[in-house]
Amino acid sequence: MIDLSNQEIAINIKHDIYNPDYNSRANHYDEEIVLINRRACDVVAHLINVFVDDKNARILDIAAGTGLCAIELQKYGFFNLDGLDPSSGMLDKAKEKNLYKNYFYEGIYEGRKTSISDGSYDHVLCCASMDDDGLIKFESIDEFLRMMKPGGYGIIVDRDSFYLKSEQTNQKLFAKMEQEKKLKLIANFSFKNYIKNDLVSLDGRTIVFQKI
Numbered sequence: 635m636i637d638l639s640n641q642e643i644a645i646n647i648k649h650d651i652y653n654p655d656y657n658s659r660a661n662h663y664d665e666e667i668v669l670i671n672r673r674a675c676d677v678v679a680h681l682i683n684v685f686v687d688d689k690n691a692r693i694l695d696i697a698a699g700t701g702l703c704a705i706e707l708q709k710y711g712f713f714n715l716d717g718l719d720p721s722s723g724m725l726d727k728a729k730e731k732n733l734y735k736n737y738f739y740e741g742i743y744e745g746r747k748t749s750i751s752d753g754s755y756d757h758v759l760c761c762a763s764m765d766d767d768g769l770i771k772f773e774s775i776d777e778f779l780r781m782m783k784p785g786g787y788g789i790i791v792d793r794d795s796f797y798l799k800s801e802q803t804n805q806k807l808f809a810k811m812e813q814e815k816k817l818k819l820i821a822n823f824s825f826k827n828y829i830k831n832d833l834v835s836l837d838g839r840t841i842v843f844q845k846i
Contacts, residue, residue: 656699657723663700664727671831673838674762678791679706681842682759685787685820690714691756694781696742697763697770701728708733716755718748742774750781758782759789765796772797772804775843779816782845787820794824794837808843817843 659666682693689711695703698717707715717734719725720741729737740748758778763769778788797804811817821842828838 656719656721660700660721660723660727663724664702667702669831670829672762672829673827674791675703675706677825677838677840678703678759678761678789679710679712681789681791681840682707682712682757682787683710685789685842686712686757688756692716692754694718694750694755694758695734696758696760696778698728698734699724701731701733703759703761704728704733705731718742718750742770742777744771744773747777747780752780753783755781755786756783757787757789759791761791762793764790764792769796772800772807775807775811776816779845784845786845788817788841788843788845790839790841791828792839793828794839797839797841811843815846817845819843 656663686693691712692714693707693712693716695701695707695715695717698704698719699721701717704715704717707713715734716736716738717725717728718738718740719728720739722739725737725739728734738748738750742748758781760770760778764772775788782788808817808819808822812819819841821840823840825838825840827835829836
């Protein structure tokens with residue numbers, strides 16, 4: 635378990651520095667998220683419940699990790715879930731909890747396709763994993779769209795700072811995709827207390843789009 639009194643950890647949280655070695659974090663990741671009090675998976679699940687009426691809809695959790703989003707989605711009655719994550723350590727934890735029907739040990743990388751067939755999913759989500767400097771790049775939304783059925787929703791929730799540091803580029807990207815009739819941007823807004831604890835309060839970012 636991480637210790638919020640540790641100065642190095644405090645600095646990392648305040649300056650949006652993350653540990654990319656998710657395999658090494660897998661055993662304590664769930665406790666870590668509780669400890670820093672991150673609101674991400676509950677926001678994603680709420681939005682899925684708002685936009686998706688069909689409880690049997692097939693949903694892909696991109697960068698599924700240990701399955702924290704699946705736990706929240708199941709509270710709303712969504713169980714037809716698949717998980718995709720490049721970290722075997724993290725996804726193995728989700729498998730131990732029996733949270734997904736299918737497990738894809740793959741990442742989302744710009745210009746590369748996953749093994750998932752075109753139009754396989756009614757909806758996709760990505761929680762706490764969008765960052766052009768190290769995680770999933772916003773340009774990779776093309777791959778999200780490829781795996782989605784027309785009319786499906788894509789929902790992204792992450793730290794606002796990850797979006798803002800490339801805000802103009804990201805705005806142009808979504809504008810271009812709308813112009814090309816790939817998607818319709820439904821919502822793009824920040825919210826307070828994405829992470830809130832004794833050390834820091836960080837804003838979050840929510841993006842909702844629909845595949846055309």
